[in-house]
Amino acid sequence: MKKKVLLIFMAALLLWTGMACASDEDPQGDLPQLELTLEELAAYDGKDGNPAYIAVDGVIYDVTDVSFWRGGEHNGFSAGQDLTDAIKNQSPHGVARLRGVPVVGELVE
Ligand code: HEM
Numbered sequence: 001m002k003k004k005v006l007l008i009f010m011a012a013l014l015l016w017t018g019m020a021c022a023s024d025e026d027p028q029g030d031l032p033q034l035e036l037t038l039e040e041l042a043a044y045d046g047k048d049g050n051p052a053y054i055a056v057d058g059v060i061y062d063v064t065d066v067s068f069w070r071g072g073e074h075n076g077f078s079a080g081q082d083l084t085d086a087i088k089n090q091s092p093h094g095v096a097r098l099r100g101v102p103v104v105g106e107l108v109e
Helices: 002-024 067-072 084-089 094-098
Strands: 034-036 053-056 059-062 103-107
Touching (some): 053 084, 053 103, 084 094
Parallel strands (some): 034 103
Antiparallel strands (some): 053 059, 059 103
């Protein structure tokens, strides 16, 4: 009898902890966390210890740890800006280079 009560208690505990964990999760998956305007994005220029963020098609990418973007600079382009047009029309690689670059947020009005 004691065993049965203990088992039921354990099952209830497991269920409860499972539910508690699930409720902490973002129901829509890994959504971007930050919402920045173009003006706010400018602070993320990769200079003076600031992270280096770039926006492409409304998505903000963190290029702080991308070697080609050391110091927030890359082939004449600077972080802290919306570089949608530049990456699509001026870079030789296009948006394919963004694959694997961490997404940290989205650009808002
Ligand atoms: C988002 C805006 C970006 C712009 C405007 C841009 C622009 C450019 C330009 C103009 C070049 C040619 C340099 C030259 O050969 O004269 C270049 C090359 C290169 N970029 Fe970017 N880039 C961007 C993002 C990235 C990212 C996110 C990465 C890496 C994760 C990257 C990696 C590279 C590499 C490896 C090259 C060497 C050439 C190649 O692979 O085609 N770029 N980029």
